Amino acid sequence: ISEERTNSSKVQSQYQPYKDAAWGFINHWYPALFSNELPEDHVEGIQICGIPIVLRRVDGKIYALKDQCVHRGVRLSEKPTCFNKETISCWYHGFTFDLDSGVLSTIVANPEDKLIGTTGITTYPVREVAGMIFVFVREDDFPDTDVPPLSDDLPFRFPENSERFPHPLWPAAPSILDENAVALGMHRTGFGNWRIACENGFDNAHILVHKDNTIVHALDWVLPLGILPTSDDCITTVEDDKGPKGLMQWLFTEKWAPVLENDKLGLKVEGLKGRYYRTSVVLPGVLMVENWPEEHVVQYEWYVPITDDTHEYWEVLVRVCPTEEDRKKYQYRFDRVYKSLCLHGFNDCDLYAREAMQNFYADGTGWDDEQLVATDVSPITWRKLASRWNRGIAKPGRGVA
């Protein structure tokens, strides 16, 4: 292995915690479902960071609890059983848990049992915004009082960061937390580790895989061969006391140079319609692509760990739609253009690339054998930052598939 690789063993040791995070970072906010996937009184089971989670909506409010009965471990969501609005019962022997506290509040066939009130299942804080349901996935003993606001685990916001991260080439990116924000998107399971997926999101060196994408040619976009860092401060890490921890890449400024030619290979990019965008990523692994796929729209991505070899890939486009008509227009454009050409089309190539990397990393050897280069400053910076600011390393799932 070449000495010229940028991830020497010393650099590697700086992100050892990241290498240990095969099952994800715990004690963070993650998207669980779109709002319309959990109608009133429905029960759904998901898994994040190896933890099975059951969600139920009652009178509009959403509750999330560990989806593993304290009695003999079956998933409550496997056969949803609710006798009232305050509880969820296990379908097997009727252990019944308070939705709000998780406490074992009765047992169907054993109303006087001594265990009642003394045990229970972990509950997970829930937030619903702009059509998405977020869950704070935590360790069993993580105290309510320490739960940070959702905004701490969401991308940087604008215009409040416009001064810190100016962007003359496009309008201030909307946020899912903005008033009238509408989040449209999809999620699907990716068959690979979440870190491999995440690193692809803000990797400036992989434009090659998108060279033949329909949207690029339909809209006559000019994509460079790649984008190279030209200065030490090409990436700013954000480690403020409050708010999200992450990194911003100064793309399409003088700190990064687009590569338009490779002489040796006789490659040259020509054209006029530059497609400007900027990527940033914050813990626990949330990508923001500003000005993408068009002005006034922002793309978010999550790579939510399910197990050590699967993740839920979320692609979400956010736009602020103050009026009903704006909403309809946006939905129409999403359905006709964005969904097929961007979320599929363009991003399918990313999903393919991520899954193609999985074998290399799955047996653990890839982390040692990879030979990173200058452009990999992005994943390396991310790995170090994530090692420092994560709120805990998830343990391998217990008693789950």
Place this chain on the structure above:
Amino acid sequence: ISEERTNSSKVQSQYQPYKDAAWGFINHWYPALFSNELPEDHVEGIQICGIPIVLRRVDGKIYALKDQCVHRGVRLSEKPTCFNKETISCWYHGFTFDLDSGVLSTIVANPEDKLIGTTGITTYPVREVAGMIFVFVREDDFPDTDVPPLSDDLPFRFPENSERFPHPLWPAAPSILDENAVALGMHRTGFGNWRIACENGFDNAHILVHKDNTIVHALDWVLPLGILPTSDDCITTVEDDKGPKGLMQWLFTEKWAPVLENDKLGLKVEGLKGRYYRTSVVLPGVLMVENWPEEHVVQYEWYVPITDDTHEYWEVLVRVCPTEEDRKKYQYRFDRVYKSLCLHGFNDCDLYAREAMQNFYADGTGWDDEQLVATDVSPITWRKLASRWNRGIAKPGRGVA
């Protein structure tokens, strides 16, 4: 008090041998096939407790041998090859074994080899009763003289136990060993460990899963929410010198109270047609449900270990049918009513529940993480009894799928 002290994993559990028995208990009688699954001169291969077993019927008599050639380990049953009535040959290089003794009696292409007569494969004692074939699955060095009678591994019999376990609410249960007993049933593979399956069989706290079953409502049965132990002697263990080792539950006596209400959940069971039954279980894991699904019929169940994560689930209904007409009537009722509404229908819910528990126990964590309650007196008593009286703990399969 420190957290560690609540963790029982540090003390040797009272039923450690049971926790070690992932591959089953060896040196016991298990059902292998229904008689009609092995017609004259047929050869069939099965697997019990990780041991591959080949059965052949010759002139009505059944032979069972280890289904793994001593030469290079292929299964004899994979391509049945028999040149006469006394032997079975391996289809690969013609190693030929005496059906009765298992001794290597010749090699097709090597009739003078010095290995002949000096080695062989283990044989398994066989008993055929009431349409079922039982095999005594033993370790290679378990002596013939120590093989117990089949009745030692079958449920308690009546009326000989009627005084010990009186049952005013129903007639004496028939036994598969009774004259003119007819066993009708089915078997299928359950995808989970055999212990998880077995414990469900006599678990008095899981009636909830059967609440919506067709047979319950078609026949207007009243099933309580659950049945609670009310006294120390709610279960009698049978540990006599001779005969089966197991436990009898005093259901529908004053030692168990049916629970008909749960105030907190607003649940109340009403009705008249009580459905009385009683469950017992004996080693190596045989359930008997007396008076089920109707008078004069008894239901047996076996959960025969195949590997550590699969078992063969046997459901058998036994009735004494002295005349040919009785037999026909019973067969007709079995085909029209029992098979669809009980063996499927009702018991499908049990199979579902057992498989739903598998993940929790499969990685070994469930045995430590489960939180048992008062009603779990049944499985706990069984675990202790089984730990005490089993005839051996099966080792993981060698050289098998």
Place this chain on the structure above:
Amino acid sequence: ISEERTNSSKVQSQYQPYKDAAWGFINHWYPALFSNELPEDHVEGIQICGIPIVLRRVDGKIYALKDQCVHRGVRLSEKPTCFNKETISCWYHGFTFDLDSGVLSTIVANPEDKLIGTTGITTYPVREVAGMIFVFVREDDFPDTDVPPLSDDLPFRFPENSERFPHPLWPAAPSILDENAVALGMHRTGFGNWRIACENGFDNAHILVHKDNTIVHALDWVLPLGILPTSDDCITTVEDDKGPKGLMQWLFTEKWAPVLENDKLGLKVEGLKGRYYRTSVVLPGVLMVENWPEEHVVQYEWYVPITDDTHEYWEVLVRVCPTEEDRKKYQYRFDRVYKSLCLHGFNDCDLYAREAMQNFYADGTGWDDEQLVATDVSPITWRKLASRWNRGIAKPGRGVA
């Protein structure tokens, strides 16, 4: 286990290196593809001994390189990308490798990176003969200068060995290295370890599995029940300084006796048309069956390790065809007779037998539990010879499926 088995623990220790070679022997020549599977400018990915290999043909010449990008480990063959005739590029971030040397010669979007020229991927020497492409699968540090000629890893040749291994019953076997040799055949994946497969090839004791094959009866062949060694020198090992290392079996000479009867089982072979042939095997596991399936034709087989539980099974018939007409006739006969009756038909029984043995050996217990006999002198001699003369034991695959 009987004391009479021929593979005592002392014998076993003599072939320990062979028992360690689950992933194959490295630093040997293996068939990769038929010539017509790699047309001009095509790219194909294969795997041998756990090493992913990509092949590209440019202006007729074939290049083979490690199919695992040094950057982040994806397979180059997953989405072939070549910008010129001298290189192959990785489709992900454009790392571009010199076809001839494997050196990283540029990066699509990073033409000045300091890593360029300092690292690269291993290349594998290639030879193409008689319609087959061979690759020398080597460890990363195996020097070019030590690469032996292809002929060192191919079967013994005739007539140059006719004096050493006379064969009055048939004409000198052709070789794939002969002028005008034509190799016709097929390859497919076998689901088992390569050693189990290989040993079946020259096993003289398994004729039983072919007893009912169509070709035997269509052509009225007489196959004995088996062939027994009658003398100590029934097998000659070839361990010359130069040339292939392997063993020749003196079949159909006085050193082996065909077995035509088994009294005990009442079996007797009768008939006139003896079917004479002779098997030999050389490292890294290449079978030659002379005079098979008919005069002037020879059958080669390879069992190329893919992983520890899969191999690529190659069946190739070689005949010398000096004229175009000879070639056509041979192809016609191959298509109409050999392919269906020999490569399928007859050899399908072998593939079945090999896969049937896999469970016994897959968990490692088979190597200890097998009980070999006199006729197993063939595999035992092979195991010892292979332990002595292999050029390296392949390590488990790294970062591959």
Place this chain on the structure above:
Amino acid sequence: MRNVTLNYADGVSRSFEVASGELILDAAIAAEMPVLYQCQSGSCSTCTAKLSSGDAQTRAGASSTLLASEVAAGTRLLCVCEANSDCSFDVAYTSEAGANVAHEVHAFIDTVEKIASNAVRLTVELAEGEWMEFRPGQFMQIEVPGLGVLRSYSPSSVGTDVPKMTFLIRILPDGAMSNFLSQVAGPDQVLKLTGPYGSFFLREEKKRAPHIFVAGGTGLAPILSMIDTLRQTGGRKPPMLLSFGCATPDALFCLEDLELRKQWLPTLETRICVDRDPLDGMHHGNPVSALREGDVTPDTVAYLCGPQVMIDAATRRLIELGADPANIHSEQFTPSN
């Protein structure tokens, strides 16, 4: 009130009061007796005990999984059992239940690495099938091969690194272990370890309070184990201040490891101290003198490890700065004890 006594397997007996009608286990938990239990409902059988004197019965109406023969033999489940008189029980575990009981293990030497002018890092791997659980801060005794003498060292590694364990060892002129390590020790040599010992360990219940660590010389080892344990704990990390010192810069070690910890732990601050010839960024003086006004809050918990004089000085200084003496934990760490 009844008086109930538990007789532990290690010969220790402890007594507590149980009200009439109260369950014995509930009273034992309230009295902080070492007891093992899980379900508290008479099922799991973890709280099994044997009645050796007096009268104690299962509460009326409560179920238990005891077989009649077991009850007759005196077996009780404390969680469903009431005392009808003063009574005593035998339990199968020791009075250290829940703690890690010291035992002997064998370990193979992996490496002996010189890390400073007078210190080495010893890395070992426990023999197949042997195990050692310990709390961060506790120590083991290592037998010097050939001499049979024992020396005490704390692992600088953490429990999740087992079967690997790492120790920091000061090299003394002509010390028994020092001679062994510098002259004899080689890879795969076998060492005998006994442990864990000591009540100097990280207090789990205080893990959210601000931490101050004061380490002199190889007294850094247990502190590193504590810091790494806190790092592995999920959730909010406490502010941590480490003051670590040696005599001279060339005697310092593990500085890269500390840099790495600071990279991983934003809440960790380090002060590196030397008595003589400080390099850039180092504090001139001992690790106690590096402590200053504002370092301590009323809930600060402190761990001190090093020579006795350093511990005494640090204790005085911390109290002076406002620390609660009950929150100051220390271990004297002289090179040859």
